[in-house]
Structure formats: structure tokens, C-alpha cells
Amino acid sequence: MGLKIAFLKPPIGGILGLEMLTFVEPLGPICVAACLEPAGHQCKVIDLRIDGLEAGMESCRDFAPHVVGLQCNFTTERFRALALARQVKRDLPEAFLVVGGHDASREPEWFNLPEIDAVAVGDGEEVMPPLVEALERGTDVAEVPGLRLNRQGEQLATGHAPVRRTLDVLPLPARHLISHYAPHYYINFRKPLALMETARGCPFKCNFCSVWKFHESTFREKSPARVVEELRQIEAPNIFITDDIFWMNVVRGEEMARQIKASGIRKHFTVQTRTDIICKFPHLIEMWKDCGDLSIFLGLESITDEGLSRVNKSNTAANNVRALEILRDLGVGYTPNFIVDPAWDRADFARLRDWIEETGAFNSGFSVLTPLPGTDLWEEAKREVTTHDWEMYDIIHTVLPTKLSMQEFYEEYAGLWHHVLEVRYRHRGKAKTYLQLGAALATGKVSLGAVRKGMNMAKVFSKADTFLQAHRETEQRAADRASASS
Numbered sequence: 001m002g003l004k005i006a007f008l009k010p011p012i013g014g015i016l017g018l019e020m021l022t023f024v025e026p027l028g029p030i031c032v033a034a035c036l037e038p039a040g041h042q043c044k045v046i047d048l049r050i051d052g053l054e055a056g057m058e059s060c061r062d063f064a065p066h067v068v069g070l071q072c073n074f075t076t077e078r079f080r081a082l083a084l085a086r087q088v089k090r091d092l093p094e095a096f097l098v099v100g101g102h103d104a105s106r107e108p109e110w111f112n113l114p115e116i117d118a119v120a121v122g123d124g125e126e127v128m129p130p131l132v133e134a135l136e137r138g139t140d141v142a143e144v145p146g147l148r149l150n151r152q153g154e155q156l157a158t159g160h161a162p163v164r165r166t167l168d169v170l171p172l173p174a175r176h177l178i179s180h181y182a183p184h185y186y187i188n189f190r191k192p193l194a195l196m197e198t199a200r201g202c203p204f205k206c207n208f209c210s211v212w213k214f215h216e217s218t219f220r221e222k223s224p225a226r227v228v229e230e231l232r233q234i235e236a237p238n239i240f241i242t243d244d245i246f247w248m249n250v251v252r253g254e255e256m257a258r259q260i261k262a263s264g265i266r267k268h269f270t271v272q273t274r275t276d277i278i279c280k281f282p283h284l285i286e287m288w289k290d291c292g293d294l295s296i297f298l299g300l301e302s303i304t305d306e307g308l309s310r311v312n313k314s315n316t317a318a319n320n321v322r323a324l325e326i327l328r329d330l331g332v333g334y335t336p337n338f339i340v341d342p343a344w345d346r347a348d349f350a351r352l353r354d355w356i357e358e359t360g361a362f363n364s365g366f367s368v369l370t371p372l373p374g375t376d377l378w379e380e381a382k383r384e385v386t387t388h389d390w391e392m393y394d395i396i397h398t399v400l401p402t403k404l405s406m407q408e409f410y411e412e413y414a415g416l417w418h419h420v421l422e423v424r425y426r427h428r429g430k431a432k433t434y435l436q437l438g439a440a441l442a443t444g445k446v447s448l449g450a451v452r453k454g455m456n457m458a459k460v461f462s463k464a465d466t467f468l469q470a471h472r473e474t475e476q477r478a479a480d481r482a483s484a485s486s
Contacts, residue, residue, distance in 0.1 A: 002040035003136050006065035006095075007033065008056070008088070010072070010080040011048040013391065023049070024240065025178055025185045027195040028071055028101060032124035034171040036132060045177040048084070050184050061091050067132060068092065069120075073101040075372050078110065078390040085115040096135055098147075100124050106210050106374025108148040112155045119148040122161030123200075125170055130162075164215075167200065167222045172233055187240050187270055188295075194236035198222050198256070199243045206301075207312045208339070210374035211244050221249060224256040231265050238268045246271040250281050257287035266292035275300065275323035276315050282326050295333040298323065302339065303355045311339060311369075312376075324359055337365045340413060342400040349412040353419050362424035366416050367395040389474040396461075397470055406471065410464040418462035 007029035026047060033043035044063050048056040060068070068088050072081040081099060088097055099111050100120035108119040118141065120127040127146035134141045142149060146161030175182075175194075185193045199222065201215035222230075231239075247253040269291065275298060278285065288294050300320045302308045308315055320336075327334045338352060356364055370393055371381040385399045392399050402409040460466050 002042060003066040003132055004042045004044070004063060005033070005036060005067045005069060005132060006060050006063055007043065007045045007069045007071065008060065008084060009045070009047045009049060010070065010077055010084050011053050011056075013077070013080045022187050023185055024187065024193060024195050025181065026071055027173065027197070027242065028073070028124055029069065030173040030175060030177055031170070032069070032100075032128050033177055034174040035125045035129050037174060038171065039129065039133070041132060041136075043174065043177060045174075047178065047181050047184075050181055053084075053087070057087060057091060060088070065092065065095055067135060068095045068097050069124075069128070070097070070099045071101045072099055072104045072111075075103050075390050075393040077101075077103065081111075082113065082115070085113070089115045098128075098131065100127070102210075102214055103373070105214055109155065110373070112148070112150050112153075114150065114153075116150055118150065119155075120146060121148060122146045123164055126162045126164060164200075164218060164220065167220050168226045172230055175233060182236060185236075187238065190238040190268060190270075192236040193238045193240060194234045195242055196230060196234065196239050197242045198227050198246075199248065202244045203248070204245070204314055205312055205376075207376040207380070208369065208372070210372060213374060219248065221252060224252065224259045227256050228259050228263050228265070231260065231263070231267070234267075236267075238270070240270045241272070244272060245277070246273040247277050247281065247284050250277075250284065253281075253284050254287060257284070257291055260291045261287075268293040268295070270295045270297065272297045272299070274298075274315060275319040278323040278326055279319050282330070285327065285330050285332055289330065289332065295335070296327065298334055298336045300336045300338055303352060307339075321359065324361060333363070335363045335365060336361050337367060339369050340366050340416070341369045342398040342402045342409065344409075344412070345403055346408075346412060349416065352416065356416075356420060356423055360423065360427050362420050362427055364416075364420050366413065368398050368413070370395045370399060387474060387478075389478060392470065392474055397467055406468065407464065410467040413467065414462050414464040421462065 007026070009026045009029070026045060029045050033045065036043055044060075044065070046056045046059055051059065070081050070084055070088070072078060081104075085097055085099065088095065096117050097115065098118045098120055099116050104111055104119050105121045108121050111119045118131070120131070127144070130144045131141060131147065134144050141147065142156060142158055145159040147158040149156040149158065182194070183192050185191065187193050199220060201217070201219040202209070202212045203217065203219050205212050205217075269288065271288075271294070273296060278296075285294070285296075298320075301311055301313050303317055303320070305317050308317065324334065324336070340352075341348070356362070369377075371378040371385060372393060373382075381400060384401060386401060387399055398406075398409065404412065
């Protein structure tokens with residue numbers, strides 16, 4: 001007969017709402033649901049970011065699930081996930097409530113709360129099916145590996161999750177469960193958007209990242225044939241490939257491109273990769289251009305070898321410069337991203353501005369160095385953090401002490417965002433920029449709402465008070481939470 005399982009994506013929250021530029025589908029839940037449906041279980045995915053809390057919870061109550069899964073991928077979602085867990089327990093007290101996702105897995109201890117029955121640690125496809133089977137049979141869930149069970153204020157670890165399987169044996173994501181949401185997902189100015197993974201894990205060990213820890217330094221890939229099979233399932237014209245480093249396996253990257261081209265599938269692919277891969281294998285870029293359109297996100301992190309070494313990036317500043325030249329020559333769009341250290345002085349900011357001016361990297365973005373729980377950086381810096389308001393851990397606010405005054409730091413940080421806008425206008429021209437957006441609107445490739453949000457974000461991020469206001473608000477939120485818990 002099977003059980004009913006509802007997967008809930010918490011509502012939008014945060015301080016500035018990075019959903020202005022990126023708003024993506026809940027890929028994890030539809031991958032897990034795909035493993036449950038063949039066993040006769042009925043699944044429902046409810047995206048509260050779209051439905052809203054009231055309507056979404058009404059839909060959940062009407063569904064009457066036996067199991068409710070909450071996704072907490074990002075540290076910034078913690079308080080929202082907890083508030084949602086409390087609501088679920090009020091509305092559906094008999095349902096078994098499990099929290100999963102990247103953030104929940106990297107620090108399950110934080111989720112040791114009475115509203116939560118269990119935390120799934122590891123890949124949901126490996127942990128959830130045996131958990132649901134145990135609940136259906138009425139057997140002890142303590143025998144299911146990969147869980148942290150919250151019992152009387154303590155957490156019972158049930159052992160390591162099952163060995164991760166070859167990705168090709170996993171079923172295709174259950175995209176039918178979110179088909180009614182599909183038009184809402186986008187990246188930058190492109191919609192509708194689908195997420196797709198072709199590999200999991202990362203062999204590198206950057207100190208600010210926990211991906212390699214979550215996957216225990218493993219790296220698994222889907223075969224080119226499986227990638228094409230999954231692409232045939234996706235209707236959206238825009239695809240963001242979630243692999244942390246695309247083209248790690250060059251031979252596989254070439255074969256994927258050949259098979260996608262042969263299939264006749266053409267999409268706008270946005271991928272993430274390293275500059276050393278681009279420098280060594282520029283032909284890969286040309287091959288993937290034949291599969292449709294291509295945009296590349298590049299975590300450059302620093303403009304100096306010393307800065308790269310500090311974050312254990314295992315790359316060189318020369319590769320960063322050369323890769324941008326290659327992409328410009330090939331006519332491929334790219335978005336470089338840099339890490340801004342709270343310990344910077346004005347000279348450090350000036351050097352980065354000069355580098356952007358010289359290279360013309362007007363699409364650059366800037367992340368504030370943030371020690372996220374579960375990373376090596378967190379272990380080094382957790383005693384220095386200035387707040388445990390997790391909403392502030394959005395990589396655009398500092399949670400570490402600044403060398404400059406807070407006012408000066410954010411003046412410089414906002415100045416970087418303003419600078420890239422000026423560089424864009426000098427290289428592209430303001431009129432041309434708006435004409436290109438107008439042409440994209442006319443073809444239906446982007447929405448007017450997305451354009452407005454994107455342009456508004458550039459203006460908002462160019463003002464220091466945008467970020468300073470968040471620090472004032474976090475003090476108020478802390479006071480509110482203290483009042484609510486008393």
C-alpha cells in the first residue's frame with residue numbers, strides 16, 4: 001500500500017534575498033522521491049517559496065503525509081527550517097519529521113530539537129528508502145543507518161549511511177512532482193530553469209567549502225549516455241549543471257558533448273569549473289558550444305597566488321587571467337567570483353578594483369569570506385565569529401571582525417559592486433546593455449520581473465547601508481527570538 005511522504009522546501013527568508021538572481025528547483029527532494037515511488041509510496045513536493053506558508057501547509061495537511069521531509073541545504077535556512085518544523089508538528093503531530101540536506105548533514109547536532117524526529121546524514125537516496133520502509137513495517141528506525149535520532153534531548157547515531165552507489169543506478173529525478181512549479185525557476189535573467197547533476201563530489205579541499213567533506217572526498221560521475229537520457233526528460237531551455245567542478249574527467253566531458261550534439265538536444269548550459277581546466281583543455285569549451293549556448297561560473301577567489309594559497313585553492317593567478325582570455329576569444333560568457341576577506345584594508349580592495357579594470361571582468365561577483373559550519377575554516381575561526389544569527393551567513397555579510405571599521409569595510413565592499421557596473425557600461429555601453437536586455441525580453445528568454453530584480457540588485461549592492469542595515473536588523477532578530485523562547 002505504501003506511505004505518503006511530503007517534502008517541504010522552506011519559505012524565502014534571509015536579509016537581502018539572493019533569490020533576486022537565482023531561484024532554483026529543489027533537486028534533492030525530487031531525486032529522493034524517485035527512489036521511493038517505485039516501492040509504492042506516494043510523494044508530494046511542496047515549494048513554500050512559491051506557494052507561501054499558509055497555502056503550502058494547507059496543501060500538506062490535505063495530503064495527510066505519514067512522513068515529512070524538510071530540506072535544509074544552506075546555513076541561512078536553519079531558523080526557517082526550525083520554524084517550519086514547529087508548524088509541521090503543530091499541524092501534523094503524528095507525522096514522522098526528518099530533516100536532510102547539505103547543512104543538516106554537516107552539523108546534525110544543531111538539529112537536535114524536540115520538533116525534529118531524525119536528521120538524515122548523507123545522500124538522501126541511500127538513507128530515506130530504508131527509513132520509510134522501517135516506518136511502514138513498524139520496525140525500529142534505530143536499525144536504519146545514516147540517521148541521528150532525537151530522543152529525550154539526546155541524539156542517537158545509527159551508524160554510517162550505506163555505501164554510495166554508482167550514480168547511473170539511481171532513477172531519473174521525479175520531475176513530474178514539480179512540473180507545476182517549473183515556470184518559476186530561473187538563474188540570472190534566464191527562465192524557466194532546470195537543475196541537473198552529472199557528477200557528485202570534489203577531489204579538492206578548499207578550506208571554505210564542505211562539499212568534499214560531505215562526499216568524503218569521493219567523486220562519482222554519470223555516464224554520458226545517462227546524461228543524455230536525463231536531458232531528454234528536461235523541458236526547460238536553460239540548465240544549470242550543479243557539478244562543483246565540471247569537466248574534471250576530460251575524456252568524459254568530450255564524450256558527453258559528442259553524445260549531446262548527436263542527440264539534437266540544444267540548451268543554454270550554465271556550468272561551474274576551474275580555470276586550470278580551461279587553460280589545459282580549451283577545446284572542451286568549443287565542443288560544448290556546439291551543444292547550444294554556454295555560460296561559465298568561475299570561482300577565481302583571489303588575484304594573487306598568495307591569496308589562493310590561503311584558501312587552499314590549488315591553482316594559480318596566471319591561470320585565472322589566461323582562462324578569461326580564452327573565454328573571451330571563444331565568445332563564451334563567464335562570471336568570475338572573488339572572496340573578500342574581512343581582514344582586508346583599503347589597499348586590498350583597490351588592487352581588486354584595478355585587476356577588474358585591467359581585465360574588463362565586468363560580470364564579477366564578490367563573496368565575503370564566511371566560516372560555514374562543517375568547513376575547515378569554521379574550525380579555525382568559530383571562536384572569532386561575531387554572531388550566530390545564521391541568516392547572516394549568506395556570504396555577503398561579514399560574521400568575522402573587520403580590520404577596517406564596519407562602515408569603511410562595507411563602503412569598500414559596496415564599491416566593488418558599483419565598480420563592476422561602471423566597467424560594464426564602459427565596455428558594453430549603458431545603451432547597449434539595455435538594448436540586449438530588451439532583445440532578450442522580446443524573444444521570451446527572460447522575464448521582465450527577472451530583469452527588474454537583477455538591475456535592482458546591482459543598485460542595492462552598490463550602497464554600504466544595504467549591508468549595515470542587516471547588522472542592525474540581526475540585533476533585533478536576536479531580541480525577538482529571545483523573547484519568543486522565554
